[in-house]
Amino acid sequence: MLKLDIFLSALANGLMTGAVYALIALGLTLVYGVLHIINFAHGATLTAAMFAVFVMHNAFGIDPYFAIFILTPLFFALGYGVQRFVINPASHGDDSNILLVTLGLSIIIENALLAGFRSDTRSIDVPYGFSVVEVGNLFLSTPKLVAFGASFVVAGALWLLLARTDTGKAIRAVAREKTGASLSGINVDHIYAVTFGIGAACLAIAACLLMPTFLVNPRIGNAFVLVAFTIVVLGGMGSITGALIGGLIIGVVESLSGLYFGESLGQIGIFLIFILVLLFKPTGLFGARA
């Protein structure tokens, strides 16, 4: 009986972490779906957002959940500006150049954080950090439950935005047929930048949801970025449903392999899935395009 409880609690933990992973992967998959590029600066941007939450909490006493309302628009603007004024002009629109420019950005962000905050690992101390909710025999961490719920809300909002708004329609038009969209009067550069901004905004929300239970150091983006790539590849590049389900699967895989094979091997499981999916089914579970 006890064994089943441990299994169920690992499963629940995996699902809760997986939902935040999904949120991180959403921005990446959206940017891929529209710009057809892989944003290597995704992990570093998440780290920057986590440090922003840390500074807001420690210097100004701002609660991470309240910080969502400040950091989301801020990171949207940052993402918009970076795509419009750095990535786009520097890469001349060439795919391998974009790869290199985003790699350059990730090096800059990560090491600027290292220079500013040193390599120490930091966390924030909120009163509800260790509070739990009892469900049956399981004790579930409240901040993780909040993150779980919020991730679905954000994914739903993103879906509504894409399906129902004019901006969403323009984004989908650019993703489908760039030249056609531009001929019908859509400003493609603007839509690219908006998409990039949404990706960064998702990261800001994820950072606010993660900080009450996670640690941050300048190099943590590396760990997250490969997880996010794995989810995006597993779910199918550009698929939002795929990112959600992929996130949950990866969260559970990490949690269960951590339980049965030890902490360090949980990560190995993720890389193996990543390589195997790329090699044998690069379109992922929900991807339409090869």
Next chain:
Amino acid sequence: MAPWLPIIAVVAALALLPLGLGSNTVLNFLSFAMIITIAAQGWNILGGYGGQFSFGHAVFFGTGAYAMALLQVRFGINPWLALPLSMALGALVGFAIGFLSFRARLRGSYFALVTLAFAELFRISANASGFTGGAAGVLVPLRLDPAQMQFADKRVAYWLALCFVAAGLALTLALARSRFGAQLVAVRENEEAARALGVDALGVKLKAITLSGAITASAGCLYTQKFLYLDANLAYGPWVSVEALLAPIIGGLGTVFGPLVGAVVLLGLGEVTKTVFANLMGGSIPGVDLVVFGVLLILCVAHAPRGVLGLAGRLLGKGRARP
């Protein structure tokens, strides 16, 4: 003979450098720059000439470094024999990764990602396994004896690394002038067209990654023999991969001298930045040199797609427009 003259001149000049400069710091810098140059030369064959951007060349560097250390420490094999064995292992890892990825038709960002994942897989495994010494790393015992490839005179270690750089330069030039080199460039420019003309694209890419793996592994071997210590982050860390790809991109992608120029410029600027900031702020600041690398990468992609060499050619008015 004429195309080989620049290589002979550059290598001769580099060989004479330590005779004029007695400083240990400069010598250490030069030795390290040569090791990075070799890793970058390996990357340049696959990435520069073949157009396959690997983000995980640490996998070859680390395999060479670990094989070199473990063959000596665990199996008592002489380093002069361990060196070719380690390079062969690097070639084998290159062939295996190439076989898996190119057969699955991975290219562009997908290839970059899968190489990164392989490097991380190796890093975590090396960090977790008892055979590789786990997180504590491997220590090669100090035995200052040329027969053990350890030299009391630091200049000899530098000259040894320089020999590998020279061999790499000669090999790259030979490759650029060969039929295989032409096929590689054809695959880079347009794989479908190359295949339509009868080029065995898979075979060409496999040859390139195997060669690339062997060369980059030799850089790892020299690293082990110079520093006599390594762990998973030094050998397989993402920084090795980044330096291996930054040097050719900054120096000049798909050129013979690009990796050498890039490595010297990159590491030189890194040292200057570290010193300037240490003097300004009264203490060393981690990461500032790497911020400069990132800025340099973006500036190069934006304004000097042919790297420092291309830029120099343009400034000297000798820049020829590419056909």
